[in-house]
Amino acid sequence: MTMPAMCRGTGKTGMMWILGFILLLIKLVLVLAVLLGMAAALVLVERKLLGRFQIRYGPNRVGPFGLLQPVADGIKMLLKEDIVPASADRVIFMLAPAAVAMTSLLIFAVVPFAEDLTVRGRRIPMVIADLNVGLLFVLAMSSISIYGIALGGWASNSKYSLLGGIRGAAQLISYELSMGLSLVPIVMVSQSFSLVDIVNAQANYPFILVQPVAFLIFLVCSMAEANRLPFDLPEAENELIAGYHMEYSGMRFALYFVGEYVNMVVIGSLLAVFFLGGWRGPFLPPIVWFLLKVMIVPFFLIWSRASLPRFRYDQLMHLGWKVLLPLSLLNIVVTGAVILVTGR
C-alpha cells in the first residue's frame, strides 16, 4: 500500500493505522538497539567469562574493567581496511555477510518479548509481527542464514573458506532437521504456529517440564546452528584457520561476528519462548523475566565453549543423523501417543 492510499484512509481507521505504524517503528528501533547492544555486550561478556573460566581476567585495559572494549572493537572494525581478494566473486563476497546478520535479526521479528501492553484500552502487542506461522518463519530464516556462510566461503575463492562454507552448509542442514522436528511436539501441545500463542499456552507450566527431550534436542541443535563450540567446525581454527570468513576483514567480518552474537541472543529468546514460558514469571516484570531467560542460553554457550572440545566431523554427523534425528522422531511419536491417550 502506498502512502497516498494510506492518507486517503478515512477517519479513525486511517489514524489507527498511522499510530500502529509509528508504534511498529518504535518497537523496531528499540528491538534493534537492544539486540545489537546485547550482541556487542555479549562479545565482552564472552571474553570476560572465558577469561574467568580459564582463571584469567579477560580484557581489562579499555575503560574501567575493560567495559569499553566493545567500543574499541567497534572502532577498530570500522577503521580496518575492507579487503576483497582479487580472485573473489565480488558481488556475492560483499552480500554474504549481510545474509547472516540480516536473517538473525529477522528471526527476532516474530519473538514476543513481553506481555501485550494495554494503553487506553488498546492492546499493543509486544512483538513486532505476530505471524500465525511464526515458528515456520523462524525455521525458514535460520535456513537462509546457511546461504551467508556457504556463499561467503565460496565467494572468497580460498580453499579454507570453501571448506568452511561446505562444512557450515552440511552441518546446518543436518541439525536444522532435528531442530524442526524437536519443535513439532511444541506445536502439537500448543496447537499453534504463532510464537505468541505458544507463550500463552505455557500459562500454567513451561514446556520444559513436559518436553525435556525436545528441549535438549533444541538446545544442542541451536548450538550447532550458531556454529558455537563444540560445533564450530566451519571455522575450526586449527584446520581451516578461520573457515568461511577467513578472507573477510573490517566491517564485513564484523557483520559475520555480529550475526553470530545476535544468533546467540535469538536462540536464547527462542528457547525462552518455546520451553521456558517466554516472559511469564512471578514477581518481576515480564520484560525482565524474558531478558533473564534469554541470557541463560548465551551463558550456557560460553560455558560450553570453555568446557568442551570440538567434535570431529564424523562425530558431528553421527550425532546429528543417528542420535538427534531418531530421538526427535521418537519424541513426536511419544507426544502424539500421550495426547491421543489423555485426549488433550
Next chain:
Amino acid sequence: MAKEESSIAKTAAEMVKGLAGSYAVTLKHLFRKPITEQYPEYKKPLPARSRGRIILTVDPDGDERCVACYLCSAVCPTSCISMESRERDDGRRHAAWFRINFARCIYCGLCEEACPTLAIQLTPDFEFCKDDILKFVYEKEDLLVNHGGRNQEYNFYRHAGLSEKGEKGTHINEKPPVDVKSNMP
C-alpha cells in the same frame, strides 16, 4: 540383550559424567582468583637464560668474537641473520657487516647454540618495541657489546690452532710444531 542394554546405559552414564565433570571444572574456575600477572605494572624477573634481544660479545682481549662462520645464518629458521665475511687487514676472519632483522627473529636461540665462538648470545631483554619496522634491523654496531656475556673467559683462537693468533704450537693443548727438516724423533 540385557548385557547390551546395560552397556549402553553405562556408556550414556559415562558420557553424562564426562560432560558434567568438564562443566563442573570450568564452573569451579569461574570463582577462583585469576592468576594473571599484570605485566606493565609488575615485571617478573626473567631467568638469565631467557631468550630475548641478541648481542655480539667480545673475547677477553676485547676483540670481537664473531668470525663470520655463517653457522648462525645457516641455522636460523627465519633467515633473519645475514652477514658478509671478509679477511681483516690483520688476517683475521671477521664480518664486514652483520645484520639481524628482529622483525623476523623468533628468538628460538638456535643461533646461540650454533655459534662456535660464543659470540652470538641472547639476553633476557625482550622489551624493544619500535614504531618503524626498519628500526628492527640491527647492524653490527647495534649488536656489539663490550663484554663477554655469559662466558667472560672463552677465547676461540686459544683453542683453534691458527697462526693468525699466536704461533703454531702455542695454543691450548698443542705440541711444538714438527721440524720437517730434522730426523730426530
Next chain:
Amino acid sequence: MPRLVIDDLQIEVPEGTKVIEAAERLGIMIPRFCYHKALGSAGACRMCAVKFIHGPFKGLQMSCMIDAQDGMVVSTTDEEAVAFRRQVIEWLMMNHPHDCPVCDEGGQCLLQDETVSGGHGLRRYPGRKRTYHDQYLGEFIAHEMNRCIHCYRCSRFYQDFAGYRDLGPMQIANRVYFGRFRDGPLESPFAGNLVDICPTGVYTDRSSRYKARRWDLQRVPFLCIHCSLGCSTVASARYREVVRIEARFNESVNGHFICDRGRFAYPYANLADRPRRARVDGEDASLAEAVRAASGRLDQISMNAGPDAVALVASDRCSLETLAVLKRISREKGWRHPAVFPRPDLEHKTRRAVSRLDRRLAVSMRELESADFILAVGIDPVHEAPMLALALRQAFREDAGIVVMDPRPVSAPFDFDHVAIAPAEIGGCLSRITEALSALQADSAAQGKETRRPEAAGPLRADLDSRIAGIVERLRGSRNPVIVCGTDIVRDSTPDRAADLARLLLQLKARPCLFFVLPGPNSFGAVLLAESPGRSFSDVVQDIEQGKVKALLVVESDPFKNFPDRERLERALDRLDLLAAMDYLPTSVVGRAHIVLPTCTVFECGGSFINQEGRVQRVEPVHEGGIPVHQVSGGGHPPRVFSHEVPGGEIEAAWRTALEVAGYTNARDNLSILKIMAEEHPGFARCRDIPTSRSFRVLPDAGDRPPVCEETGDRAAPEAADTLEVVLVDRFFGTEELSGYSPVIQNADSEPLVFLHVRDAEPLGIAHSDWISIALEGGGLEVRAGVSAQMAEGVLVIPRHRLLEWQKLGPVPAQIPFGRISRAGKE
C-alpha cells in the same frame, strides 16, 4: 665381468673395478679420503673398510684396494666395519685443530661429512695435538697443515697426475708433511686443483678466502672461457659477486680438473671499475637513453654515408648468441659484417681448421689421453691450452710418445721430443711426413712395384730428415696416433697440412686423430657464423683510414689489446664519427667511446660457446646482474632502504642490447634468440631441442670431401740474412684478455721474458735474464731476455704480455735485424 653382491644388491662390473667403485655404481657411497677416481687407490686413509663375507677375501678389507671378483659378498654396514671406520675417523681427528669456523673448507669438507657420518663427536684423547708450520705457496693456495689427515691425494695429484715435483710428502710416521722444500709459489699451473682434491682444508683458495660458505652460494654448472678448450667448471656467486670457480667433471672435455687460469681468472666480473652505467658523450645516461642515442646516430650515419659506413667489431669472447645477433643485424641493416679476429691470418687459419674438422676426424681431449703417439705442431700446450698439457701428460703416463714441433722453448709436465723449428718450416715438415707416410703405405700395398721416393717439400735442413723419418716410423708403428695443431704462430697453410696428415692417418688407423687448438673460446663459433671471405679487424682499420667506415660498434672486444700498431689504431679511431662500445670490461675502447653500453658477463647472462672440437656448450646465468653488494655499500652494511631496483641491474646481455640498438624490441626473449641462432646457422637448431646441461658437436658428418687444400700464399715476412723472426706467443698468464684483469693473477704472474736461442744470443753478448732493448720505429722495447738452447734458431719469441708494449712491433710476422737488439744497461 665379475658379479658380486654388496649390501644384498647384485652388480656386474668390468674387470679391474675396485669394490668401492662397484658400490658407488649401486649408489652406496663408502666413506673415503684417499681414493679418487682420477688418482686411483692408495690405501692410506683406512676409511673405506668394509666386511667381506664370502669370496676370495674374508674379513675387514679396504674396499679401494680390492678388485671386484666373482662371488664376492660384501657388507658395508657390518658392525665390525662400522666400528672400525668410527675408530679411524676418531684417530684422524685426534690432531685436528678444530678450527672449522674459520676454515674455508667448512661446509664442503669431506672430513666434516665423514666425521659426522662416522658418529665421532667429542675428542676423547687427552694428549696434546701435533702441529706443523704452514708454508707460503703463492697467491692462489693457502696452506694450513694442521688440518691434514695424510691421504696423499695432493702429492699423488701434483706429482703423479700433473707431473710437477715441487710439492710432495716429507718426513715419516706421525710427522708426515706435505709441502715444498722451501716456501714459494707452486710451479704447477694446475695447482689450484689441490683445493678441489684435498678432502679437508689444508689447501684452500686464497682468491675466495673467507668469503662465503658453500651452502650460501649460487652454484651453476659453468664453462671456462679462458682458452678454446671449454673446460667444465662450477661457478659460485654470492651477493652479486662471483666468489669461486671449481672444476666440474666432464667425461668428454676436461675430466676432473681445470687449470689455474680457468680457476682464478673470474675476478674480471667483480671489478670495481667495470662499466656499470651507460655513457653518452662522457655523460652518464640510462641504458635506454644510451641505446636510443646509439641507435639514432647509427641510423643517421648509415643514411648519410650508406650502411656500409657502419662496421661491427666483435671478438671470440662473445657468446654465440651475441655473434648470431650481430650477424643478423649487420645483414638486415646492411652494416658491415662483424670483424671477430684481430688479424687476417688468424681468421684464415681458424677457418681452415674448422672447415677440415669432421665427426670422424675430431678427437676430444679425453680421447686424446688414450692416444699412443701424439704429434703436436705449432703449439706450446701449457701456455696456449693448459688442460691439453694435462691430457698429454695422461697419455704420456700410459707410455705414449709425444713429439712437439715448435719454435718456442716448450716446457711441459711430460717427456717429449722437441723438434725446434721456425714457424715457416712446420708446414713443410708436415707435408713431408704425409708424403713419406703415404709413400710407405703405397709401398706396402703394392709391393714389388717401383717405389717412389718422397721428395723434399721445401728447403729443409738436413738434420731434420732423420727426425722426420723417426716420426714417420713412430706414426706407422702406433695404433692410435693424434695430430695436435695450433693456430697461433703457424703459417696459414699449416692447419690444412695437419688435416691432410690426419686424414691419411684416419685411413690407416681408422681412429679419430685430429685436435686443433684455436685462438679463443668462441673462435669456432665465430668462424661458423662468419661470412666468407671473412674480414679481420685490420681490414676495418684500413677502411677507417680511407674514410669508408664512419661509425664503429665494438662489441665485447678490445682492439687495443690485439691490434699490433697502437698509434695507428688511435689515429684511426679519432677519425670516426661514432665509436660505440659494448663491453663488461674497462677496456681502452670503453674509455674512448662516444657511447658506452655496458653488458653482462657470462656469469650474469649465460651463453653458448663452441670449443675447439666443435662442441656447443651452453650455460645458464650464475647470478643476477648488478653491482656487488659490498661495492654498493663500500664494504659496510648494505643500504637500509627497501627498493625493488638492483643497483646496476639494468644492464643486459650484449645480444639483447645489440638487438635494441638495431631496433628489434620484440625479439629479446630466450626463445627468439634460439630462433635467431638456428636461422643464422642450421647447426644451432639443436639448441632448441637439447637441454642446456648437455653439449653437442656441430661438426659435419664424416664428409667424403676431398682433402683439398685451399692454397694461399703464406703471409711470410721477406727472408733476410741477419734477422730474427718475431714470433708473438701467448703465455699461461698475462696474455689472455679476461684473466689479465684478475688481481690475483696479476700478483702471481711472473715477469715476461723474450726468448732467443743460445746461438743467437751469444754474438750479441746476451745471457739469460739480461735486460735487452729492441730498437723499433715506434720507440724502444726494454725487456728481460731468456736464453734457451731448447728452441728454434732465428726466432725471437715475444709474449703478448699486457706489461709488454709489443704493439709497437707493427704487423707480424716481422723480422728484426740483429743490429736492433742489444744489451741494455738496466739492471
